[in-house]
Amino acid sequence: MRASQLFAPTLKETPAEAEVISHQLLLRAGFIRKAAAGIYTFLPLGWRVLKKIENIVREEMDRAGAQELVLPILQPAEVWQESGRWELYGEEMFRLKDRHGRSFCLGPTHEEIITALVRNEVNSYKQLPLLLYQIQNKYRDERRPRFGLLRGREFIMKDLYSFDRDEAGLEESYWKMYTAYSNVFRRCGLKFRAVEADTGAIGGNFSHEFMVLADTGEARVVFCPSCDYAANVEIAQSVPQPLHTPDEQLPLKKVSTPGKRTVEEVCAYLGVVPQRLIKTLLYEADGQLVAALVRGDRELNEIKLQNALGCQKLKLAEPEQIRKIFGVSVGYVGPVGLEGIPIYADLEIPYLVNAVAGANADDYHWVNVNPGRDFLPANVVDLREVRVGEPCPRCGHPLEGCRGIEVGQIFKLGTKYSEALRATYVDEKGKERPIVMGCYGIGISRTMAAAVEQHHDEKGIIWPVSIAPYQVVVIPVSVKDPLLREEAERLYKELEAEGVEAVLDDRDERAGVKFVEADLIGYPLRLTLGNRTLSQGTVDWKWRKNQEEEAVPREGLGRRVKEAIQKSLEELNAPGT
C-alpha cells in the first residue's frame, strides 16, 4: 500500500470526546471514527486489524474442531419468549417491529437462535458433540456506552456454542476452548490471564474470563503467584481470618452511642477496633428483605450475596423503608433480635467473640455480642470482598492483584437453554435427553482496543506484529530526490514479492511528518532510506517497540525483513511463552 493512497486520516490533536488512551489513539491514528455514541466506523487500518484478530480466532476455533456459520442479527421475539429472556433482558435489547407488527430484536447474543436451530437439526447422540461459532456484530443498548471500542452498542464478537451429550462431554469442550482462547490471546501478542468468574445473567455454573492485563482495565483480579489460582474479585475467595481474641464470652450489654452511625464513629466512641464490629446491611432481594453481616473492617461483595440468595435483583434497602419496618435508622441496625428476615453472615462472623453491633434502636449498640448465643446466623456463607495480601484459598500464599480488560469469557451452561427450548437428543439406549451446552465469547473489537491499551507509548500505538495493520513501513526521507524515490520503490516491491505487508510512504511530506505518523499508527518495523544511508549501501532499521535504530545492508533486505517478521510471528505462535 502506498501512503499517498491510504485512507488513514490522522489527527494532530486529541478529540475532546475521547478519554481513554485506546479511544484517543485509534481516532488520532485514523483507525476508527464515531458514527454515534458507542457506534463506530472502522476505517481501512482498523478493519485490517480486526481481520487479523478474526483470522487468528478463526484458526484456533477451527483447530479445536469448531465449524463457522452465520446466524441472523435480526431475530424473532418467539425464541426469546420461549427462553424467558424477552422479558429478562430488559432495556438493553434493541427491539423493533416489522410492517405487520411482529416483534424482533437485534441480537445481543445468540443462545436462543442457535439452540432453536440445533433442536431441529440434531436428534441423535451420533451427531454430538458439536461446536458451532460465528463472528459478527452484536447489539446491546448500553445505558452508558463509553471508553470508545471498549464498551460499544454495536460491536464485533466471536461467539461459539458447544453441544454435548453429557457433563463429561461439556467438560471436554470447555477445556478445549480454554486452551483455544489462551492460544488466541497469546498469538495476538497480549499479556493476559484467565480468571475464575461470575456467570451473571447468562446463567450456568462455571466460567472463566480472559483478561488483558492493563492498569486502565475496569475489572479487578486477584491471583496467587505460588499456585494457579486467579479470580475476578467479583467471586474471588480467600481464607477467612479469625481474630486472635480468646476472650471469654461476656454478658450482652446495651450501650448508648448517641449520633454514632458509621463503623469509624462507633469504634472511636467505644474504643474498639473495626474488626470487632458486626456490620449489618439490609438488602432488598427480589422484593424481600434480607440482612447481610460482615465484619466492620470488611466490604460486602454484592455479587456473592446475590449468588448466595439466588435472586434476580438485589439492592440496598432504602433508609426510609428500614425506618418504617424496624423503626430504626440505618446506622443502628443489628442482628440481635432482628426478627422476621433471613440473616446471611460472612464466614468470619461466627469467629467473633464479644462483638459490637447495632441494637435496632436509635443511638444504642450492643456490646459483647456473641454469634450463636445472641443471634443465630441461619446462613453462613462467603460474602466479603477479597483484598490483596490475604491468603490464597488453595495454597495460603498471599494473593496479588491487578487490573484487566475482559476480552473473552467461557461458560458452562448445562441444560438451561436446551431445556427451555426443548433441544434434546436420543441416546444409545433410545432415551431422550437434553443437550448439554456451553457458550464462549471473544470481543473482537474490544480485543483491538485492549491491545492498544496494553501496547502504546507517548508517541502512539505499538502493534504486536501479528495484529498490526501492516508489518513494515518504508520511508524515503524525500521523494523529490529521484535516487531515493527509486530505491524506496525497489525495496517496497521487493518486500511485496516476499509477501511482507508493507506501506511505502511515497507522500511529498517532510521526514518528520512521516516519522511521527509512523509512530502514531504503530507499524512494528520501520525502514528509512536517506542520502547518508544510500551512499553507504545501507537502510536504517528500527522496531517500533525499541529505541535503537541500526544500519543494515541494503543487499538482500527483502528476504531479511521477511525472516524477521516470520520469526516474531513464530515466537507468538509458540505455546508456553
Next chain:
RNA sequence: CGGGAUGUAGCUCAGCUUGGGAGAGCACCUGCUUUGGGAGCAGGGGGUCGCAGGUUCAAAUCCUGUCAUCCCGACCA
C-alpha cells in the same frame, strides 16, 4: 435512570459575564522556499454559533424547551 459538564469551521478552542464586527491555531487549496522527527512566507476557500421557541430595534451572547456528546454513579455475558 440520578449527578456533573459541554455543544461556535474537519480538529483543538477563544468570544458569552456586560447583547450590535463571527474569530484564532491546526487542517484544506494556490504559489515560492524547505525536506532525517508534525517547516517558513504570501494569498485563498470554508461556519443556518446543535435545534426550536421567546425577550429585544438588535441574540453565539439573556430566558424556556429540546436534542446530542462526554465524565461520575447506578447498570452490564
